[in-house]
Amino acid sequence: RTLQEKRIHPHTLRHTTAIFLLKAGVDFATISQWLGHSSLNTTMTYARADIDLKRQALMQVFPEILAPPRAGHVSSATINIVDWLKRL
Incomplete structure (x- = not known):
């Protein structure tokens, strides 16, 4: 379009x-x-x-949860983000 x-x-x-x-x-x-x-x-x-602003805010407070996985570490795909957010 x-x-x-x-x-x-x-x-x-x-x-x-x-x-x-x-x-x-x-x-x-x-x-x-x-x-x-x-x-x-x-x-x-x-x-x-704006969802991007929300993601940025969460990255500042919980960088280990939302950061891309590093080589040799557990994949973030094993973390259920929705369940994690409900616990906040």
Whole structure:
């Protein structure tokens, strides 16, 4: 599908920009001000919407669980991630 065939709205551009800023490490307060949000909670919606940000956060806290397996170590495929997340 080409870009011309997609329905792109101004809000789509705002949302995409906010996600890329978050992934680049820009803090929520700066993004909130830039987007003109009246509340920081509105900006936090972008973090809840992005699975990559969730994975990055988990990698920082539990790197041994989500990191790719190293040679000579047990494969992460033996770990049931869903069960592990339910125990958090």
